[in-house]
Amino acid sequence: MRLAVFDLDGTLVDSLPDLSDCAGLLLAEYGLPAPSQDAVRSMIGDGVGKLVERALDHAGAKDIDRQTAIHRFMELYGPRVTERSRLFPGTEATLRRLVGEGWTLAVCTNKPVAAANDILRTFGILDLFAAVGGGDSFPARKPDPAHLLGTIALAKGTAARSIMVGDHANDILAARGAGAKSIFARWGYGLPAYADGSTAEADRIADIPVIADTLLSGS
Ligand SMILES: O=C(O)COP(=O)(O)O
Numbered sequence: 001m002r003l004a005v006f007d008l009d010g011t012l013v014d015s016l017p018d019l020s021d022c023a024g025l026l027l028a029e030y031g032l033p034a035p036s037q038d039a040v041r042s043m044i045g046d047g048v049g050k051l052v053e054r055a056l057d058h059a060g061a062k063d064i065d066r067q068t069a070i071h072r073f074m075e076l077y078g079p080r081v082t083e084r085s086r087l088f089p090g091t092e093a094t095l096r097r098l099v100g101e102g103w104t105l106a107v108c109t110n111k112p113v114a115a116a117n118d119i120l121r122t123f124g125i126l127d128l129f130a131a132v133g134g135g136d137s138f139p140a141r142k143p144d145p146a147h148l149l150g151t152i153a154l155a156k157g158t159a160a161r162s163i164m165v166g167d168h169a170n171d172i173l174a175a176r177g178a179g180a181k182s183i184f185a186r187w188g189y190g191l192p193a194y195a196d197g198s199t200a201e202a203d204r205i206a207d208i209p210v211i212a213d214t215l216l217s218g219s
């Protein structure tokens with residue numbers, strides 16, 4: 001069995017508009033200015049908790065209780081996870097092609113699993129995945145390889161026959177730690193340096209089937 005594990009934010013889903021809107025709504029409640037979309041882009045990748053902490057730090061808000069703010073952010077974001085977010089172009093067709101070529105699919109995201117499932121269901125692709133491992137599904141999350149290994153186990157795969165596709169250094173580090181191959185998603189939110197240590201890089205999601213096939217052939 002060959003398993004392709006996808007990151008969510010910045011890899012399958014362009015979630016920046018909604019994350020950015022909700023960061024702005026949250027800060028507005030504290031009387032603080034909204035961060036720009038560019039600023040929020042660089043805050044994504046370590047889960048919502050870190051995103052909120054970074055947004056507060058960015059605004060110079062030292063005295064606001066982080067846990068209260070994170071809770072409030074999820075109240076704002078939960079009902080609007082797909083308000084303006086969209087699948088990156090070619091995503092659904094590529095996932096369906098991979099399934100047609102015999103790949104098992106999974107998602108490994110630092111986003112809370114309920115929000116991840118909601119997004120995948122709304123875009124009609126949840127059923128394509130054998131497993132969804134969220135940022136709160138296991139005791140650890142990316143870059144800890146235990147998050148990826150837990151997701152691979154849920155999908156009944158093995159690390160040696162798995163490829164992690166993601167746009168953040170966390171995705172590449174988790175894959176390396178787990179003993180899986182990785183493809184850096186250049187179309188996402190990561191800096192070019194986040195690709196360091198990846199097995200391969202791709203410009204578009206439509207390129208994944210051919211690259212992934214090459215990486216696992218002969219293994
Ligand atoms: O929630 C985040 O910050 C990032 O989520 P991702 O792991 O799907 O990129």
Ligand SMILES: [Mg+2]
Nearest residue numbers: 007009010167
């Ligand atoms: Mg990502």
